[in-house]
Amino acid sequence: MAYPLPRPGPCSLFYLQAGHPFMAAGPCDFICSLGLMHHPVQATPDAPLVSIIIPVYNLETRVSSCLDSLLRQTWSPLEIILVNDGSTDRTAHVLNAYAALHRNITVITRDNAGVDAARYAGMDAAAGEYVMFVDGDDALFPDSVEAMVQMAARERADVVIGDYVRYLDRFGIFRRKDGCITHSRTVEREEFRASYYSGFFGMDRHGLFYTYGKMCIKLYRREFLLSARPSPSGLRYAEDQLFNLQVFPRAERVALLAKDVYVYKFGGVTGNLTLSLFDDMIRLHSRKMGMTDREDWKKSELRAFLNNVRSFLATLAVSGQLTARRMPEALQKLNESSIWRQALEAHPGVDDGFFSAMRRNDHAAAYQELSRNTFLKKVSYRLRRIILKLVR
Structure with a gap:
């Protein structure tokens, strides 16, 4: 069955944010112009495969922008896993259209069970050496994956935490800087437990509480992630905070990357309490x-x-x-x-x-x-x- 291609959404717009060129072109025209269509997924010792997991629920008009940002990444060995969590709109058509054009995109379809269960389904299917999570209505800056993987490899980190900005509209006109990593550094396990971990409990001496909690501004080493992950919480609110609260104490090294890697867009659970x-x-x-x-x-x-x-x-x-x-x-x-x-x-x-x-x-x-x-x-x-x- 032929699925209709997604309409170019906020596409065809160029905008510069924090030195990052964003081009939201339609999935076909832009990708064809770069010669990236059907790009094979191949990991080499110098370029480890990264699995990006995206839970999606009823985002037919917004997920294209997210996927286009992933297909623009300067780090090419990517595995993109889309978990369609029982969407009732035309989300499935959009996801399948992208998967038909790109070999590195996989669609997992499941009954609606919430974002927590969707992420776990993606983790079980991931094959990369590293894993990232992205919400289906957000985006990554073009060099985000590259910067995080390079730091993870250089610092032998189990987790890399990047910084982020919040966009209140699709053009980035209404925006604010929410992240607060002032300089890049690596934190050993003992230092993290003694100094940083208390931030999860309201004693945030480093001002990184919201940065700790989000799963979507982090790169995890997959072997570590699978060994450290807790059982699904079943929460629909701040489930990622609870996840990281249980994962972080088991990390030997946590790297903090003073770079905007993620565009958090207004909406979702936190925008609609x-x-x-x-x-x-x-x-x-x-x-x-x-x-x-x-x-x-x-x-x-x-x-x-x-x-x-x-x-x-x-x-x-x-x-x-x-x-x-x-x-x-x-x-x-x-x-x-x-x-x-x-x-x-x-x-x-x-x-x-x-x-x-x-x-x-x-x-x-x-x-x-x-x-x-x-x-x-x-x-x-x-x-x-x-x-x-x-x-x-």
Whole structure:
């Protein structure tokens, strides 16, 4: 069966970001012009094969931009594994069209089981010496894979962590620098455990917490990854943070690369929080509490949990996902969790208007505090959503 080729999306645009030429051309015209069509996947001792795993769910209009960025990589021995996680739109047609044109692209089709399970399916199929993860609506800078592989080989690192920028629209007009790796270096296991690992528990002396957690700005040595990976968490929120929290302590050497390698685009779970994900947020912090014996780390994690409760619910209120009528539901979810009681007991000083109302189970007063001065935030939020929808 012949699948229609994907339409050139935000393609045919050149733009320069941080010195990286981005050309989002259509998959056929651009790749043909470079002579890369049907490029064989061959690894040599000097050029190890890299497997890039992309979980995809209902991204028919956005995945082409991601795939084009991978096909533009200056590191050619690439294996691209697309895991179609039960998409219900025309995503399958787009993925199969790319796979028909490129021998190094494989499509795995499975029933919807979530991004965590999709990544694991890709890991099981990967053949490369190194593995990377990319979300289907994000992108890599052209020399990202090359820079990370070279550092991994030079430093004999189990994991390489790169930096990233966040694009709020497809042109990179609205963007910000989120990563904060100031200089490249390699961290031995003992130093990482003593100095960096506490960042997972809210004691981030290096300012790298969000950089640690993301799976998508890292290159993993596959042999290490398969031996260190935990069982799938089943979480739909921050599942990559929990994954790395369990993987990193087993790494002998972690390399930090002070280079933007990843374009994180607004959207996905973190751009569309819902109250149903509130359960997963609570589960995340609860599981983290069982991963350390250090009381100072636990206390820090409990404070981070309280901060996350407020910011999570405030975001839902601003977006309209949380109303006064649904506030009792959120409070009930917290009261049913032991970590909520632990956090309130560990931090009695956290008792402003919002938390004071939450402590006495006054959901109406808590929602009023949460919504205080949010009118302009709501207007700004909705206006931004309209603008971003137009420029995407």
